[in-house]
Amino acid sequence: MSIEVESETDQTWSPKVVAFVCNWCTYTGADLAGTSRLKMDPNVRVIKLPCSSRVNPLFIIKAFERGADGVIVSGCHTGDCHYSTGNYHARRRFAILHDLLHFMGVDENRVTFAWVSASEGNKWQQVVNETTARVAELGPFSEFQGRQSAGAPQ
Amino acid sequence: MTELQELARQLLTEKTVNVVIGYEEGPRGVRPAFITAPEQASSLVFNIHCVQNLAAYLNPRRKQVAQLGKAAIVVKGCDARAVAGMIREQQVERANVVIIALRCGGVLQNPGTASELTAETTSVRCAGCTVRDPKLFDYVLGELPPEPPVNTHRVEQIAALERMTSAERWNFWTAQLSRCVRCHACREACPMCFCVKCTAEKTQPQWIDPSSTPRANRAWQTMRVLHQAGRCVDCLECERACPEHIPLGLLARYVADAVERRFDYAASDDPSVAAPFGAYRPGDEEEFIR
Amino acid sequence: MTHRFLSHQGLASLVAQLLAANTRVIAPVRAKDDPQQIDYQPIHSFEEAAIGVRLPRRSLKEYFLPPTEVLLHYSQTKEGVEIREVSTAAPPQVILGATPCDVASLEVVDKVMGWDYRDELWFGRREATTIVSFLCSLADSTCFCTAVGLGPESFRGSDLLLVPVDGGYLANVVTSRGEALLHGFASEATDAAIAAAESSSRAARQKVDSNLEALPADFGGWLASNFDNPLWKTIALRCHGCGACAAVCPTCHCFDIVDEHDTADSGVRRRNWDSCQTGLFTLHASGHNPRQSQSERFRQRIQHKFSIYPSRFAEILCTGCGRCSRSCPGGMDLPKLLLELVTLSQAKPEVSGQ
Numbered sequence: 108m109s110i111e112v113e114s115e116t117d118q119t120w121s122p123k124v125v126a127f128v129c130n131w132c133t134y135t136g137a138d139l140a141g142t143s144r145l146k147m148d149p150n151v152r153v154i155k156l157p158c159s160s161r162v163n164p165l166f167i168i169k170a171f172e173r174g175a176d177g178v179i180v181s182g183c184h185t186g187d188c189h190y191s192t193g194n195y196h197a198r199r200r201f202a203i204l205h206d207l208l209h210f211m212g213v214d215e216n217r218v219t220f221a222w223v224s225a226s227e228g229n230k231w232q233q234v235v236n237e238t239t240a241r242v243a244e245l246g247p248f249s250e251f252q253g254r255q256s257a258g259a260p261q
Numbered sequence: 262m263t264e265l266q267e268l269a270r271q272l273l274t275e276k277t278v279n280v281v282i283g284y285e286e287g288p289r290g291v292r293p294a295f296i297t298a299p300e301q302a303s304s305l306v307f308n309i310h311c312v313q314n315l316a317a318y319l320n321p322r323r324k325q326v327a328q329l330g331k332a333a334i335v336v337k338g339c340d341a342r343a344v345a346g347m348i349r350e351q352q353v354e355r356a357n358v359v360i361i362a363l364r365c366g367g368v369l370q371n372p373g374t375a376s377e378l379t380a381e382t383t384s385v386r387c388a389g390c391t392v393r394d395p396k397l398f399d400y401v402l403g404e405l406p407p408e409p410p411v412n413t414h415r416v417e418q419i420a421a422l423e424r425m426t427s428a429e430r431w432n433f434w435t436a437q438l439s440r441c442v443r444c445h446a447c448r449e450a451c452p453m454c455f456c457v458k459c460t461a462e463k464t465q466p467q468w469i470d471p472s473s474t475p476r477a478n479r480a481w482q483t484m485r486v487l488h489q490a491g492r493c494v495d496c497l498e499c500e501r502a503c504p505e506h507i508p509l510g511l512l513a514r515y516v517a518d519a520v521e522r523r524f525d526y527a528a529s530d531d532p533s534v535a536a537p538f539g540a541y542r543p544g545d546e547e548e549f550i551r
Numbered sequence: 552m553t554h555r556f557l558s559h560q561g562l563a564s565l566v567a568q569l570l571a572a573n574t575r576v577i578a579p580v581r582a583k584d585d586p587q588q589i590d591y592q593p594i595h596s597f598e599e600a601a602i603g604v605r606l607p608r609r610s611l612k613e614y615f616l617p618p619t620e621v622l623l624h625y626s627q628t629k630e631g632v633e634i635r636e637v638s639t640a641a642p643p644q645v646i647l648g649a650t651p652c653d654v655a656s657l658e659v660v661d662k663v664m665g666w667d668y669r670d671e672l673w674f675g676r677r678e679a680t681t682i683v684s685f686l687c688s689l690a691d692s693t694c695f696c697t698a699v700g701l702g703p704e705s706f707r708g709s710d711l712l713l714v715p716v717d718g719g720y721l722a723n724v725v726t727s728r729g730e731a732l733l734h735g736f737a738s739e740a741t742d743a744a745i746a747a748a749e750s751s752s753r754a755a756r757q758k759v760d761s762n763l764e765a766l767p768a769d770f771g772g773w774l775a776s777n778f779d780n781p782l783w784k785t786i787a788l789r790c791h792g793c794g795a796c797a798a799v800c801p802t803c804h805c806f807d808i809v810d811e812h813d814t815a816d817s818g819v820r821r822r823n824w825d826s827c828q829t830g831l832f833t834l835h836a837s838g839h840n841p842r843q844s845q846s847e848r849f850r851q852r853i854q855h856k857f858s859i860y861p862s863r864f865a866e867i868l869c870t871g872c873g874r875c876s877r878s879c880p881g882g883m884d885l886p887k888l889l890l891e892l893v894t895l896s897q898a899k900p901e902v903s904g905q
Contacts, residue, residue: 164487165460165468168480185543195541198550199524203490205549206519210422210512211483212431221551234551250431251476289693292882293789313880317791324844326788437584442618442824446793449829450880462831470811472823473618502880504795506584506608 122242124151124177125170126235129159129194132183132224139228140235147232148239151179158182160193164204167218171251177242179234181221194222216241217248262303264402265335268361269302272333278359279330282318284311290373293318297329307335307363307403310372312384314496316343316452319353333359333399337368338392341530342494343452345397348532350492352455355532362398365390367409378409385415385510386495397530418508419515438478440505443471447509448485450502453492460484486512491520491537494528552706553730554745555737558719565736566597566647575644577614579607591649602648603715606689606872610801611646611653612660615676619823622672622808626817639671641679645732650687652696652872654708656801657682662864663804681728684709686751690758693873695886697756698763701870704752714748721748759871763886766857766867766893773896774858778850782895786888787849789881790828796875796883797826802856802868805832827851853892 128134134155140147156162159182167178180201188194201220209215219238223231262270269281273296283305285294291310295318296302315334318326326332336344341362347353367378367387375382387409394405422430445461448454461469461481469484470477486493486509493513500510521527523546524537557565569576575593578600582588589605591614624635646654657677664670687703696702706712710729713720721744722737724730797803807825812818825832828848834840842848860868869885876884 165480165484168483169468172476172480185547192541195543195545196538198545198547199538199541202523202546202549203516203519204487206523207483207487207512207516209427210430210515211434211479212427212429214427219551220549222547250435251479287882288884288887289876289882295785295788313882318788325784325846328784328844329788440584442798444794444798444824444826445829446791446795446798446880449791449793467809467811471807471809472811472821498880502791502793502795504608504798504878506588508584 120247122150122176122239122247123174124179124235124239124242125175126151126153126179126181127156127159127162127166127170128153128179128223129161129182129189130155130157131189132187133159133181133221133231135225136223136227136231139226140231141228143228145228145232147235150239150242151235158188158190158193158197160188160190160197160200162197162201164200167204167208171213171217171248174252176245176248177217177219177238179219179221179238181219181223181231181234184222184224187224213251214245216245263305263307265307265361265363266302266305268400268402269296269305269333270299272359273297273299273302277331278333280326281305281333281335281361282315282326283307283335283361284313284315295326295329305335309366309368309378311337312368312372312497312501314340314343314452314494314498316340316347316496317450317498319344319347319358320452320455321352322455322457331357331359333361335361335363336395336398337363337365338395338530339365339386339390339494339496341392341395341397342528343496345530345532346453346492346494346528346536347455349534349536360398360400362395362401364395364401364403364405365393366406370412380410380412383410383412384497385412385514386497388412388416392530395530397532415510415514418511419518422511434479435475437507438482439475440507441473441478441482442505443473443478443481444504446502446504447499450498451489451493452496452498453489453494454485460488482507482509482512486516489513490516491524491526492528493517553724554740554748555722555724555733556716556719556740556744557713557722557733557737561719561736561738562713563597565732566594566600569645570595570597575642576647577611577644578602578647579604579649582608591646591653594647600648602685603688606650606687606694606874607653608874609799610656610872610874611649612656612801612804614644614646614680615657615673616660616804616806616824619821620672622820622822624817624819625810628816637672639675641676643679643681644676645681645683647683649682649684649709650689650872651684651701651703651705651707651709651712652687652694652870653801654682654684655696655701655705656708656870656872658708659802659864659866659868659870660804662866663860666864681710681732682708683711683713683729683732686712686714686748686755688751688755688758690755690762691873692762693876693884693886694759694871695763695873695889696871697759698765698886698889699867699869699871700765703755703759714751716744716747716751721745723748763871763890764893766889767896770893770896771858771861774854774892775862777896778854782892783850784846786891787846787883790845790849790879790883791881792828792830792845792848793880794826794828795878795880796852797828798824799874799878801870801872801874827855853888857889 281296285304370384526537579589580592589607664673710726712723806822856868
């Protein structure tokens, strides 16, 4: 069951959500959600990274530029990082990124940060479904992809 | 001669330094001075028009300045934080620079357009200044002036932006950034932007398009401000350098406030204080994380 | 050159007719972000124009060479690579109320744009544009158009130069295009109007003259033979290499070409403004950079504008607008710098003995 929305051009539009997840916790949790046959919206494209601290804010910006309507960033709970302290550093970085995106007008509902552990298949299902629903409500993030030439000022 | 001029003359005569980087009167108002001879020291000034943060000239990759030899630099307390940042990040060795700090009662927002500090003319970055009596110095000069008048213009602008909806803020920044021609003057003028190869110039792959398009301009400014988080000293050189008058100071201040609020850290003039992104606290806020 | 008289009402009607015919009209207007500043922008009514208030922040350059523009679209299919070039035809437009320094710059840059390869994007726009300039009475201490062979009354590059007089404007009709634009809106110019215009022109010129004397004829030659002069090592210490000067300069025209993809197999090729003041401008793929420090890069700026371009095209690559100096965050001042260099170039060698 995928979420589809009638868009302005009358074609059904389906939100594209990109998820940057850490290999050790969230990816395993997502796997568990899958093997448990939990129903999840198929709109999420998963990108596996060794650790949440590998996430460069540029990944999120680039994802939006290239067609993502929403982004999920997820890793281990603090204290459980496979590399001990990766997610502590990531947390600081994400905090400022979150605040700055908000200040520059990116709706908070388009970016979800989460800690999902290897045993939290249910939580992953919720993160995926809730994010997809919120993004569906907001519509395509075409403004971010807008690339018309600056040219001479209009 | 003033205290500053006398000190400069002495440092040069005794060959303690080869150049004193300070301020002088130029044809268009106060401008940076590079004094290499003792008799030139009398051109040094320090007044409310001395807005520019001179720390950028200490970047060792500015060969034309580095080749002059060991430098002394005139700083206000706020500028000293940039020098501290460069020391902290090992761009400058503490022993290789003589820091002449001037006690400061504030500078103008637009030098040359007013003759005294008022709530309208004072630089927005002087509001809440805690370093009028600088702490990082080899020499500290001048009497401590009274606190500067507070210019609340920027605080009001940020508050107004925060009251807007997401979509209104998006439109505001898209409009402001539409003037960006990607000259990168903001980066070149910034004392803390000293990367030999900027992330925007990496081409394999090209993370940030170099073109002046709405999405690339937004990506560029977002990343530059993020790379400055916890390092930016709010000297507003970026805003001053921007030939399109984009209010970059709003972004700088907003992120600096977020860093202070979340991590209890403000750019420090003590090089031994660790910057926030090399460190963490187990109790850091995570209200935004599901 | 013929003279005509255009009343205030006549100009308003002329502009209204252009707008009614959907011709793009670009004029100085108050900037949206700061009403104290002026920008060249398309107008939708004559009342929006704010002519003779202040020198616009940006030059006219971007209407002929935009900060970024698409050159071609490419896409890769099973059959090969498909390329679609953009059209070089431009819709007709009129520039109204430009300053002589901004207008002259276009003719100066025409030389390189038509040199070994004709830049059809540039000339497409040039040929589609009619230019109405105004006598400039806005000179401040940073202007020096008269020093580079121009002046606030110069009609170089204009189709029409309007000089404000009682009741309207004395129109200097420079080209047949200008004549055609005026047709039906102008009347005969009286001797009084012509005399008044000449008097205003003289006064405007005096304002600028005192800023910098005309550059000597052999200045370019002196620069060329003083390429290795040690003065270059210290003349630009305060220069950040930020390139703000190049962005606002009407005659700077260097660009970079980049390919940007939209999808894995399609995208565009663009050209973007670039500047010789940046560190990467002359960086070779080998890692060698012939202009290693800002002193070499700044030397290049001066040499190019006042020696190399003139020797190639008999044009100084500068129209004396002063924007570079006004925008410089490091306090560089071009007219004063030129004065320093000219003085140096004219210094008599020391006489030994006696």
